[in-house]
Amino acid sequence: MDASTAGDGDTNTLKRPCKTSPPEGETDKYKRQKRECQDFSPRRYQLDVYEVATRHNTIAMLDTGAGKTMIAVMLIKHFGKINKANNDRKLIIFLAPTVQLVTQQCEVIKSYTDFEVEHYHGAKGVDQWKAHSWQQQLLKYQVMVMTPQVLLDALRQAFLILDMVSLMIFDECHHATGNHPYTRIMKEFYHGSEHKPNVFGMTASPIIRKGVSSDLDCKNQLSELENILDSKIHSVVDREEIELCVPSAKEVNRYYEPRTVSFDDLSEELEILCSKYDGLIIQLHNRSTNQYKDADEITKESRKRLSNSLAKICYCLEDAGLLCASEATKICIERGQRKG
The missing domain is CATH 3.40.50.300 (P-loop containing nucleotide triphosphate hydrolases)
Structure with a gap:
């Protein structure tokens, strides 16, 4: 060297x-x-x-x-x-x-x-x-x-x-x-x-x-x-x-056949489901605005977290398949439970 x-x-x-x-x-x-x-x-x-x-x-x-x-x-x-x-x-x-x-x-x-x-x-x-x-x-x-x-x-x-x-x-x-x-x-x-x-x-x-x-x-x-x-x-x-x-790891490319199953319908269902949850968050916000000082902040954070979770799950579904999307969903749920 x-x-x-x-x-x-x-x-x-x-x-x-x-x-x-x-x-x-x-x-x-x-x-x-x-x-x-x-x-x-x-x-x-x-x-x-x-x-x-x-x-x-x-x-x-x-x-x-x-x-x-x-x-x-x-x-x-x-x-x-x-x-x-x-x-x-x-x-x-x-x-x-x-x-x-x-x-x-x-x-x-x-x-x-x-x-x-x-x-x-x-x-x-x-x-x-x-x-x-x-x-x-x-x-x-x-x-x-x-x-x-x-x-x-x-x-x-x-x-x-x-x-x-x-x-x-x-x-x-x-x-x-x-x-x-x-x-x-x-x-x-x-x-x-x-x-x-x-x-x-x-x-x-x-x-x-x-x-x-x-x-x-x-x-x-x-x-x-x-x-x-x-x-x-x-x-x-x-x-x-x-x-x-510089010593570095050797990259090996492995190729696979493109998937024949389309997950477009599932992605659409996820988006509809998240849209419903988003609506529920807004309803809860409207009910609790006068009760809690930080209601606006909590609502904003919850909607942002929901949107980010949907984007990550759909990304995994599109690029890595159903199994990875399932694991990503579990992770998003666990994180949501920890944050409350």
Whole structure:
């Protein structure tokens, strides 16, 4: 495995000879090791993603072990060079969701660039820092690697502003959903910012929420991720080179005869039945509006749950047959009983 696969997963080969803190000054051996790290040769697909990401905000969807971090390193060098050429002291911020990843990715960036790099997380006590402490860090470092909560807190207290950032990298960016700090950073500060930084996201699996049961669900989640990160997902079309570099499961296609039984009548009956239940929900709502303050909310949630259940059952019926549709029905009933 060469340097191009660094930074993905627990097997990070970049930790081997690329030391970042030589004893008593920078020895010739250390200089040589660091130079070897910096002279890595990117693969063709890495260059493809890199070139796209220099033009517009991008989410790189690549397999674990395919070298996403090295693409990020190339972008750090690119935007760092632009900052230097413009005599601009703008920051580059690398976000990772765990302390372990923050520490690991910081070492990778130190090994492969000449920038001043430091990492930040709650265990270092940064949540107690005041403006003066942050100002010292801003003057000293060009690349900051941190957990998203650290950045979110610093932005909320105005110790940092996105106007001073040229590039923001989101490692494992699929976490940008719900109320995650990734999401809060983008919604509270990025989307309303006049001078937006460039954005680069990295993920092996952009869909993490449970309950994905159709192509539409997948597309909706992908679209939501793109909207939150103001980016476009980019995946490598020609996978030949990736398959040579990254161990992956072998796909086997098994074909079967198309079904001869039509379930259209059954689907229609399900829709009629659900329509009746929907009508009953509305009747109950009309009777209880004056009795319960949250009647509107309960009715809305119940109708939504009924509609979603029908869509999932019909999808299974159409694509996987009667047995799978039956199991999907059982699951929907169990979930409904748990929620009450």
